[in-house]
Amino acid sequence: MSSRKPIPEPGERKLPRRPASELAxxxxxxxxxxxxxxxxxxxxxxxxxxAHVHGFGLSGRYLLPTAERLADEFHTYVPDLPGFGRSGKRRDMLDIPDLxxxxxxxxxxxxxxxxxxxxxSMGCPVIIEFAHRYPERIDRAVLVSPAGGLFNQPLRRAIKQLSQDAPREPVKMARVAVPDYVRFGVPSTMKMFRxxxxxxxxxxxxxxxxPTLVVLGQRDPLLPHAHRVDEIASQTDSHVLVVMLEGAAHAINFSHPGQLAHVIRHFMDDLPIENDPAWxxxxxxxxxxxxxHHPPAQPRG
Known part of the structure; x- marks a missing residue:
């Protein structure tokens, strides 16, 4: 274990060093x-x-707006997984079980x-695999805009969905996402998509x-319609709470951090999912x- 900052490899593009968060x-x-x-x-x-787990080709930076709002109530971590963001790369390409x-x-x-x-997005399958392999290490799961599976195949369909999503996200999202995608690279994109x-x-x-919370954006082109989500979720009687956020697309952690932090707090404390009249x-x-069999929501005292 080391706290030193690694020296970039020759020719490696240097990323901004200015702190982008209130987190250390x-x-x-x-x-x-x-x-x-x-x-x-x-x-x-x-x-x-x-801990907050980022999506496909991205670093944890775009998760910060939500993570910062919860950092006073939870011991919060936002890692860049190996091969992503500012973290180093492995010689072998990581897949979902590896992540x-x-x-x-x-x-x-x-x-x-x-x-x-x-x-x-991609962080959701990583969490699902984490819960499958290491169930004793996870308390609860929050899956925001889960990606992957048949609805995003083939690659050209996923690219079309992403192009539809881009104008629905805040302009500032591109300033965070584009450098991450460039750094991730085309070869890694193809392998990771597969x-x-x-x-x-x-x-x-x-x-x-x-206990599992699934949060979906009503304007997210990468996900099936809400009725299909309900149909799928109804196949289990044990654990899933599905919440729809109107006005949101795919990157909810970045675009609607206040609302997402709000629903996560209520989920963590088994409180009813309520809207804030100030929204x-x-x-x-x-x-x-x-x-x-989801923990019953407890009314406010």
Whole structure:
């Protein structure tokens, strides 16, 4: 383990060093790879641990708006998984099971026994695989705009969906995403896309037995319609709470951090999913599905 900042390889494009977050920026070294991550600056021992897992080709930077809003209530981590963002690359290309293993290695390195995982897009299959392989290490799962599977195949369809999503996201999102995509590169994109779309997300999701929150954007072109989501979620009677956010597209963690942090807090405390009257009229949350054995929502005292 090391706190030093790695020296870039010759010819490697230097990324901005200006802190992009209120969270502390740190480095460690795991299995010979330098891993960059952000952490709550002053965590306490009794805080629940929450880690945020980024999407396809991206770093954890776009997750910060939501993570920062929860950092005072949870011991928060936002890592760049190996091969992504500012973290080093591995010689062998990571797939979904590899990334789940990288996540548990990160927790081992940080001395974290158990955590709630919050993922966006590709981060959701990583969390699902994490829960499948290491169920004793995960407390709850929050799956925001889960990606992958048949609905995003073939690649040309996924590219079309992404092109439809881009104008629905805040302009500032491009300033974060484009440098990450360029750094990730075309060869990595092809390999990672193949792994993502072949991963059995639905089967694994239905096997999960931990409290799970799924948050969907009503304007997200990468996901099926809400009625199809409800149909799928109804195949399990154990654990899934599905919430739709009107006015949101795919990158909810970046575009609607206040609303997402709000619903995560309520989910973590088993409170009813309620809208804040201060929100704009075009933004509201509503339940699509609640599993029969999901922890019952407790009314506010």
């Amino acid at each position: 920026e740190k480095w460690t070294r795991i299995d010979g790879v330098d891993v960059f991550y952000r952490e709550s600056p002053n965590p306490t021992k009794d805080e629940r641990v929450m 789940a293993r990288a996540a548990v290695d990160f927790f081992d390195d940080r001395g974290v026994e158990k955590a709630t995982l919050v993922g966006n 792994s993502l779309t072949q991963y059995p997300s639905l089967q694994r999701l239905l096997e999960m037995r931990i 704009p009229g075009h933004v509201r949350l509503y339940e699509v599905h609640r599993g029969k």
